[in-house]
Amino acid sequence: MAxxxxxxxxxxxxxxxxxxxxKKxxxxxxxxxxxxxxFKNSTKDLTDDVVDEIKDTKDVAKGKDNK
Incomplete structure (x- = not known):
């Protein structure tokens, strides 16, 4: 990009x-x-949601391993 x-x-x-x-x-x-x-706030919210979902998925996977 120039x-x-x-x-x-x-x-x-x-x-x-x-x-x-x-005037305009x-x-x-x-x-x-x-x-x-x-746009910045929406992007941050979306990123936070994805990170939370990944953490939840990891927690569930760890819970299955411990059983």
Missing amino acids: QIGIPGLILILVIALVIFGP LPEIGKAAGQTLRE
Whole structure:
């Protein structure tokens, strides 16, 4: 994947400013931040569920071995 340098970032921001205007840009940034935060929380919850399920499965397997 190609690296985006400072000039590329500035170009993207200028294009976004021209397309969306100065009033909409903060709203779009806020919405993008909230979306990323929700995605991160959902991913963490899903990972925690899988880890808990693995631990439960190991506990059940250990319980069968001890009997």
